[in-house]
Amino acid sequence: DADVTQTPRNRITKTGKRIMLECSQTKGHDRMYWYRQDPGLGLRLIYYSFDVKDINKGEISDGYSVSRQAQAKFSLSLESAIPNQTALYFCATSDLKTGGKLFFGSGTQLSVL
């Protein structure tokens, strides 16, 4: 089983709908991240959390919100989806012992029509 699991793997939705992407991990890491990947732009950080009570905005947080329900769970919400939020979304985890190395899930491909 994957250490970092993202659900769903694919999602098609319409403009204005609320969407939640979920991430769970069995690695025991305290740090979790949400990135989005767009062609030619690499990965950009949306939100990150260094522990359950710590939530921080990344470079492109507008239009997104997150919830850290437990050490192992970190969900990303789009309150009112728009077409330019069509992208591949990745969750990642780390902790102090990983020396900066991140462990990624397999991604969620989101399409907003």
Add this chain to the structure above:
Amino acid sequence: GDSVTQMEGPVTLSEEAFLTINCTYTATGYPSLFWYVQYPGEGLQLLLKATKADDKGSNKGFEATYRKETTSFHLEKGSVQVSDSAVYFCALIKSIAGGTSYGKLTFGQGTILTVHP
């Protein structure tokens, strides 16, 4: 702020050719540098890393040397295989809190590599 710039792609090579993917960075202090690889349909995985100047990271025949004087971390492989076809990302992270913790990873834009038989 911190940034990473990779050579523009895509890169197309024949099997057994020599590979170089350029990466330069802008950051204050002493970042750690990484190369991540993304195979089709998968998430990113760490390929190699270097944590201080002149360190060489290596894995699976790939190498990269941390050059502080040129702020570069170029990825090289002497003989590529079809199975190396993937997207390669250069990234940096800085230590915070006196070196006892790490901030967030900053990625370059990625370079698509295609290797033909």
